[in-house]
Amino acid sequence: MGFFDKIKKAVLGEKKVDETPKEEIVEELEQSIEEIDKEDGLETKETVVVEESKEDVTVEEIIDSKQEEPKLEQPKEEIVKEVVVEEKPQDTVQKYDKGLEKSRRSFGQYMNELFANFRMVDDEFFEDLEEALISADVGFETAMRISDELQEEVKLKNVKKKKDVQATIIEKLVEIYEEEGIEENNELNIQTDSPTIMLFVGVNGVGKTTSIGKLAKRYKDQGKKVLLAAADTFRAGAIDQLVVWGERAGVDVVRHNAGGDPAAVVYDAVEKMKNEHYDILLVDTAGRLQNKVNLMKELEKMKRIIEREYPSAPHEVLLVVDATTGQNALIQAKEFKNTTDVTGIVLTKLDGTAKGGIVLAIRNELHLPVKLVGLGEKITDLEAFNPNQFVYGLFKDLMEDYDG
Numbered sequence: 001m002g003f004f005d006k007i008k009k010a011v012l013g014e015k016k017v018d019e020t021p022k023e024e025i026v027e028e029l030e031q032s033i034e035e036i037d038k039e040d041g042l043e044t045k046e047t048v049v050v051e052e053s054k055e056d057v058t059v060e061e062i063i064d065s066k067q068e069e070p071k072l073e074q075p076k077e078e079i080v081k082e083v084v085v086e087e088k089p090q091d092t093v094q095k096y097d098k099g100l101e102k103s104r105r106s107f108g109q110y111m112n113e114l115f116a117n118f119r120m121v122d123d124e125f126f127e128d129l130e131e132a133l134i135s136a137d138v139g140f141e142t143a144m145r146i147s148d149e150l151q152e153e154v155k156l157k158n159v160k161k162k163k164d165v166q167a168t169i170i171e172k173l174v175e176i177y178e179e180e181g182i183e184e185n186n187e188l189n190i191q192t193d194s195p196t197i198m199l200f201v202g203v204n205g206v207g208k209t210t211s212i213g214k215l216a217k218r219y220k221d222q223g224k225k226v227l228l229a230a231a232d233t234f235r236a237g238a239i240d241q242l243v244v245w246g247e248r249a250g251v252d253v254v255r256h257n258a259g260g261d262p263a264a265v266v267y268d269a270v271e272k273m274k275n276e277h278y279d280i281l282l283v284d285t286a287g288r289l290q291n292k293v294n295l296m297k298e299l300e301k302m303k304r305i306i307e308r309e310y311p312s313a314p315h316e317v318l319l320v321v322d323a324t325t326g327q328n329a330l331i332q333a334k335e336f337k338n339t340t341d342v343t344g345i346v347l348t349k350l351d352g353t354a355k356g357g358i359v360l361a362i363r364n365e366l367h368l369p370v371k372l373v374g375l376g377e378k379i380t381d382l383e384a385f386n387p388n389q390f391v392y393g394l395f396k397d398l399m400e401d402y403d404g
């Protein structure tokens with residue numbers, strides 16, 4: 001099996017996943033329902049029409065709307081069930097696929113430009129390659145590493161053909177995720193038999209509150225009792241925003257007034273967690289990097305309060321960074337890593353950027369695991385980071401070109 005086939009298999013499974021676009025699934029669903037309606041002598045047109053304005057309408061939403069319809073009992077439910085079952089496994093693949101579209105396109109473009117005038121693998125080619133990789137936001141160190149490794153490989157295997165050089169580059173990029181000896185656990189450290197507490201840090205506007213809201217919704221849907229703590233007391237807006245996300249997700253929020261002591265919010269939240277038996281506590285903190293000492297002290301104080309009640313907590317300190325800021329995200333991550341014990345990264349707004357290569361830089365230069373990725377603004381658009389899916393989403397077109 002080819003190198004890229006292995007990745008494809010890991011992402012898509014043995015069988016080729018049906019890549020039917022959601023619109024087509026919906027259309028099929030509508031047609032099936034119409035047929036059943038005709039058999040039943042019902043006119044369904046107006047009830048099954050998908051609202052044009054709802055661009056991102058989910059199959060679940062459509063299904064919900066259909067379940068309200070009268071008289072269509074068993075047969076429609078069966079169709080609906082089928083669609084749900086088929087949709088779920090590829091939903092994540094599609095989200096990665098869509099979320100990484102811009103990055104994939106730009107990466108492909110850099111590679112195409114690089115190889116447009118390819119003649120041979122000489123010094124000039126390696127310089128151009130380094131430039132192309134840096135432009136694709138994989139980071140300076142990563143670009144140099146790939147270039148060095150490629151030079152060795154070229155000598156070792158006498159790689160000359162354009163196609164083989166291209167394949168080797170992608171192979172090297174993918175290998176960054178597969179290095180032995182570097183432990184990377186992309187799973188969130190969720191406790192199964194005791195409460196889980198996670199702190200979220202990151203500068204303003206990166207998507208901290210949104211990510212907390214999305215994660216809260218996910219755990220709530222799994223039947224967990226979730227509590228949020230608005231410990232970013234620096235800005236009144238941040239508190240209000242968390243309250244709004246709490247409402248959206250249907251979970252409780254502990255809040256104080258703006259300007260209060262964040263540690264006092266955490267104290268109240270921990271008490272509430274203990275007394276009312278919450279499963280998960282997500283703490284929104286203020287991430288003011290301009291004052292590192294204060295930030296460190298503030299976080300340490302919060303941790304001490306948490307540890308007093310739950311000695312193994314916090315179970316995660318997640319740094320939220322905005323992928324659209326590219327290299328700035330990397331710099332922020334480096335600074336936070338030096339300031340506090342970050343256990344993982346939440347990389348937001350991947351859908352809005354062509355700088356998806358930043359994941360490779362974070363992986364190669366920081367050795368901090370990316371644990372969650374934001375792939376859109378909807379409450380369901382937060383995904384567990386899956387390296388295979390990421391790599392496939394980023395290099396899919398190139399893999400298909402080179403691996404046949």
Ligand SMILES: Nc1nc2c(ncn2[C@@H]2O[C@H](COP(=O)(O)OP(=O)(O)OP(=O)(O)O)[C@@H](O)[C@H]2O)c(=O)[nH]1
Nearest residue numbers: 204205206207208209210238348349374375376377
């Ligand atoms: N496209 C896209 N937008 C996102 C994503 N995550 C967050 N956003 C948007 O980013 C903006 C900022 O998000 P917030 O959650 O308010 O950021 P924050 O870090 O909490 O910022 P402060 O509240 O100012 O500290 C909002 O408009 C979000 O909708 C994502 O994954 N994709």
